[in-house]
Amino acid sequence: MLTIDFGPDGNVVIAGRLDAAQCPAAQAFLDQVQGTVTLDCSRLEYISSAGLGVLLKTQKRLMGSAGKLRLSGVNRHLQDIFVYSGFDKIFEIEPSP
Amino acid sequence: MTAYRSFRRSFDSIPDIFALTAEVFASEQIDPALLPSVDLTLEELFTNMVKYSASSAAVRIDLAKVPGGVEVTLTDYDVEPFDVTQAPDADIDLPIEQRKPGGLGLHLIRRLVDCVHYEYSPESRESRITFRKTQAGASASDRGTVAGSANAHD
Numbered sequence: 001m002l003t004i005d006f007g008p009d010g011n012v013v014i015a016g017r018l019d020a021a022q023c024p025a026a027q028a029f030l031d032q033v034q035g036t037v038t039l040d041c042s043r044l045e046y047i048s049s050a051g052l053g054v055l056l057k058t059q060k061r062l063m064g065s066a067g068k069l070r071l072s073g074v075n076r077h078l079q080d081i082f083v084y085s086g087f088d089k090i091f092e093i094e095p096s097p
Numbered sequence: 098m099t100a101y102r103s104f105r106r107s108f109d110s111i112p113d114i115f116a117l118t119a120e121v122f123a124s125e126q127i128d129p130a131l132l133p134s135v136d137l138t139l140e141e142l143f144t145n146m147v148k149y150s151a152s153s154a155a156v157r158i159d160l161a162k163v164p165g166g167v168e169v170t171l172t173d174y175d176v177e178p179f180d181v182t183q184a185p186d187a188d189i190d191l192p193i194e195q196r197k198p199g200g201l202g203l204h205l206i207r208r209l210v211d212c213v214h215y216e217y218s219p220e221s222r223e224s225r226i227t228f229r230k231t232q233a234g235a236s237a238s239d240r241g242t243v244a245g246s247a248n249a250h251d
Contacts, residue, residue, distance in 0.1 A: 054198075
């Protein structure tokens, strides 16, 4: 199960599990965002390579128009996945406190 | 104790696979810290089977508790051989302009589990992939390095 929506502070809040079955919904939402966007991952429990593809596609699109996707509230497991995939070099990542 | 179930060859089966792992981890009291890596490895291997095989047979998944963790086997029926342990790593140092979505699944699992074995039976046209995740085989980041691909080829 995955939910993705704007939070009260204007950040995009993603919660649940971003697996291959949930990627179409996440991609459809992120295809609508513009500029510099913070994705609050503090309630994101899980991401697979399919989910990484959604983030990469969004980052490439936003950077093409001088924006970017920032990732905040990233837990230890997700941080490992981002490091192993080299996403720590192409995303600004703020770990969870 | 071993638990097994067969899953329809569809991305829609992924939540049911996660339900099986959660059920086995709870009933067998396997360290829940190992679950995200097991789920990710299962998802990557299962979705590979869904995407790259023409078979319509269901995929069987077996889980067995082992000392300090779990051993998981995926059996794919009526398929051509494809040794996942020989797939090359992704180049994670490419600049973003040259990076493309995809190609990270097998790269990731080498870093997340203790070992991955591949077997193929030409007579029955069955592929069998077995991986093990234990507390002793901590992920590369737990050891302070990301260079951990060799153990996936044991």
